[in-house]
Amino acid sequence: MSERLKAGAILLIFFFSLGLINQAVAYPPQQIFDIQIFMTITESGTASVKMTAKLIDPYLLSYLNNLQKNDPQKAQKEFHDMVFSLIFLNLQEFIQSQTNKTVIITPQTGFIELHPNWTTTLNFKIYNYLILKNGTLKSAVYGPMRFIFKNKVLSYHWKKLTIIFPKNAYIINLAPVPKEMTENVAVWENGDYLPIIVLTFNETVFQKERAKKTKIIPFKEFLDNSTKVINLRYDPFAGTVTFNGSIIGMKPEQYHIAKLIDEFNMSMDLIKFDIKSTENGVTFSGEAKPMLQYKETLTKKVWNITIRLPFRFDKVNIKAPKDQSVQMIYEKTDNTIVNMVFEEKKICGPGVIVGLALFPLLLRKRRR
Structure with missing residues (x-):
């Protein structure tokens, strides 16, 4: 009996002494949808947005394809719900986290259009996307966006972002610098952010603002x-x-x-x-x-x-x-x-368990 207790105690010590490790990493890009974003900016600062997306996650594609065979209507509804919660709500929550002045307005019909091969188009407007300040229109929301999927935080990766500015606008600042800029059409590729935008319709204001930026100070x-x-x-x-x-x-x-x-x-x-x-x-x-290594010993x-x-x-x-x-x-x-x-x-969990395991041995020895 005593040998069994000793063996049990050794096993318990080994089992409970194992450490737990939790490693923190930078946000990986979302690989659920292939997303492209098109924006048209008006003189009032409103952005008309069209987003196109194609589902590329293998597991979700397999799930929807199998569901489509048995219940096409349910498959379409589930795809619609995925698009709404993952693409739209993640964007909306990012905007709401930055300002209460900017509002997304969706049309009554045609907000989310579903197409063959699990592709979709979203159409909506962002009011006060650019806000008037000292004669310029400046972006109210900008910076890296996040994409929540299955309680995991990912970066809101898009393949292409195209912004069309009014033809009579003077572009004061775009950051990061777009990959292409032709006749007030700016194009960025492979990002997860909304850029900083500063523009004006007043040439005098444009010249003054440009004069202030004679030297752009690098981040480093x-x-x-x-x-x-x-x-x-x-x-x-x-x-x-x-x-x-x-x-x-x-x-x-x-x-x-x-x-x-x-x-x-x-x-x-x-x-x-x-x-x-x-x-x-x-x-x-x-x-x-933080990255964590946790360990409990007997004491x-x-x-x-x-x-x-x-x-x-x-x-x-x-x-x-x-x-x-x-x-x-x-x-x-x-x-x-x-x-x-x-x-x-x-005295930790392993110590308590070992103590309980050895208690009968000690008691028996004392009786002798």
């Missing part, structure tokens, strides 16, 4: 001439890192803000992120999920986390967890990689 120069500070705090029980900081030294342009958002999104598994511009830089805050819990920062910071401040029972026993910052190890000393 913006970073190199700024002091970058970030504060990090890990919550072992929530499994998240809260952070805040500042990049001070140069007045940011819209391009710098959009690029910073993109850099944080690509480097950290963000849960939320907020950034604000100041006269000489930016402040930011957010929450992210302690150990969290080994790795955080990948978007670029090198001049100062990285690490704050202790709010729970005083958890102690940080190791920290290291190497360029853009921050590694921290936390420990909580207590």
Whole structure:
């Protein structure tokens, strides 16, 4: 009997001592649809949008093709629902997360048109896509978009984005720079963003704005001439890192803000992120999920986390967890990689189970 208990105890120690690993990665591109976006901008700043999409996910194609054989009507309805929830709602949620001034209006009929071979067309308008400010029309929403699929965050990858501007418009700024620009028609390829747009219909305003942009400061120069500070705090029980900081030294342009958002999104598994511009830089805050290696032994819990920062910071401040029972026993910052190890000393699950397993042995020995 005692040998069985010893064997059971050894197995329990081995089983419960195995660590759990959770790795955070940058958002991969969505590969559900092949998407192309066409926009026509009016003088009022409204965008008439036409999106074409073809389903390319092998699993969903197989599912719909099999369903089509038995119930064509249900297959069409499910495809319609996929298009609405994945393509349209993801775009709508991105716009709503940036501003409450911009509104998407869909027509009563023909909003989503289904075509053969699981292709579709969406038609709608975005009011206040460009907003009047100091004689210019500026994009109210811009930057990297996200695509939620099966509770996973992906980038809203599109194959081609075409924007047609009014013929009498003066284009002050487009960022990123389009691959093609011909007679107020701009074309971008293979992206996941809405570009920054600044235009005007007043030649005097155009000349003044262009004069202000005699020198476009590259993003690298913006970073190199700024002091970058970030504060990090890990919550072992929530499994998240809260952070805040500042990049001070140069007045940011819209391009710098959009690029910073993109850099944080690509480097950290963000849960939320907020950034604000100041006269000489930016402040930011957010929450992210780090790479985690978790291990329990008989007498302690150990969290080994790795955080990948978007670029090198001049100062990285690490704050202790709010729970005083958890102690940080190791920290290291190497360029853009921050590694921290936390420990909580207590009788853990494996220790309790082994104790219960050995208790009859101890009791029997004591009786002797």
